[in-house]
Amino acid sequence: MAPRTVGAVRDLLAVVGATPLVDHHVHAAFRAAPSRAAYGDALNEADTDPLPAGVDPFDSQVGFAVRAWCAPVLGLDRHAAPDDYWARRTELGEDEVNRRFLTAAGVSDWLVDTGHRADDLLTPTELATAGGGRAHEVVRLESLAESVAQAGTEPRAYAAAFGALLADRVRGAVAVKSVLAYRAGFDVDLSRPSDAQVERHVAAWLKEVGRTGSVRLTDPRLIAFGIHEAIGLALPLQLHVGLGDRDMDLRRSDPLLLTDFLRMPEVSSVPVMLLHCYPFERQAGYLAQAFRNVFLDVGLSVNFLGARAASLVARSLELAPFGQVLYSSDGCGPAELHFLGARLWRNAIARVVGGFVADDEWAAADASRVVRMIARDNAVRAYGLPATGS
Ligand SMILES: [Zn+2]
Numbered sequence: 001m002a003p004r005t006v007g008a009v010r011d012l013l014a015v016v017g018a019t020p021l022v023d024h025h026v027h028a029a030f031r032a033a034p035s036r037a038a039y040g041d042a043l044n045e046a047d048t049d050p051l052p053a054g055v056d057p058f059d060s061q062v063g064f065a066v067r068a069w070c071a072p073v074l075g076l077d078r079h080a081a082p083d084d085y086w087a088r089r090t091e092l093g094e095d096e097v098n099r100r101f102l103t104a105a106g107v108s109d110w111l112v113d114t115g116h117r118a119d120d121l122l123t124p125t126e127l128a129t130a131g132g133g134r135a136h137e138v139v140r141l142e143s144l145a146e147s148v149a150q151a152g153t154e155p156r157a158y159a160a161a162f163g164a165l166l167a168d169r170v171r172g173a174v175a176v177k178s179v180l181a182y183r184a185g186f187d188v189d190l191s192r193p194s195d196a197q198v199e200r201h202v203a204a205w206l207k208e209v210g211r212t213g214s215v216r217l218t219d220p221r222l223i224a225f226g227i228h229e230a231i232g233l234a235l236p237l238q239l240h241v242g243l244g245d246r247d248m249d250l251r252r253s254d255p256l257l258l259t260d261f262l263r264m265p266e267v268s269s270v271p272v273m274l275l276h277c278y279p280f281e282r283q284a285g286y287l288a289q290a291f292r293n294v295f296l297d298v299g300l301s302v303n304f305l306g307a308r309a310a311s312l313v314a315r316s317l318e319l320a321p322f323g324q325v326l327y328s329s330d331g332c333g334p335a336e337l338h339f340l341g342a343r344l345w346r347n348a349i350a351r352v353v354g355g356f357v358a359d360d361e362w363a364a365a366d367a368s369r370v371v372r373m374i375a376r377d378n379a380v381r382a383y384g385l386p387a388t389g390s
Pocket of ligand 1: 025026027113330
């Protein structure tokens, strides 16, 4: 790096290091120490099978990033060997591991999706206590629908029961989230279904639940119903986009498939948060420019791209207006991921934006302002969070 670039990057690292992040999409950390196999599986997002024996999960961008950036937090040298890393982690225990990584993440507000693997994870309050800062809940719509079905409801009573449960659960929550991408994909009819349609689809779903014993909601018309009910409450809507495990069809999670949905007048009234986005971050950036209520982040993939994270963060700063880009880690399970998301993102944005300053494309003051917007100010505004972080 030229000396001018080094100086600009260093200045921006100081700015972003001093700015507490709003992690606007995250899950909690492990409650108890995982087995080494479970830990290894957590370092692979896409494969749903356990890693075969002989495959070292550390032999990946995220694995090398853990050894480079997480090892020092545990008191080891950078690039510690996997066996040494695991021994130290085990010696410290999960409470201490959580405390160290969550604190080191430098996050003031955690917006926690509570709809996934809640049993083996901390509660949002416990997460915030371990890491400092505040927790805010994000309610997952499909989980609510499934609990209505599980509680036993007549098809005709479903719409009212869902609406009542939603109204109750969002009290104190800051947003709702849909995993439509996982359950059906975006190439479906996302118009609001009529009451008669809802009743008919619920009847078919409940019949299926009785037959298979599985309550998992995959009917896009009922997912669309939940989304429109939530929009009626004027809460920000988070949508999983792009990278996820292979249970989902990545081809059907291209956010451009949401264009008709985003054109609906009622949808334009709420912030729509496109989460993760990789490898569709450019499509998401286009949508952010096309629709003033669309926001995007590149969380999750920042961790999995490791040393290549700066390229992704650079692409997130192409078409999207800077007021519509957000930070998230999407950490889930090992607290390394909560920390690493923050560390790699801070490194990447400083490097990318520092390059713009060194090239005299951006003024240094604008660079600092935009970095703070993405780190926290945009999320504070979009979610209506109290402005002062704890
Ligand atoms: Zn997530």
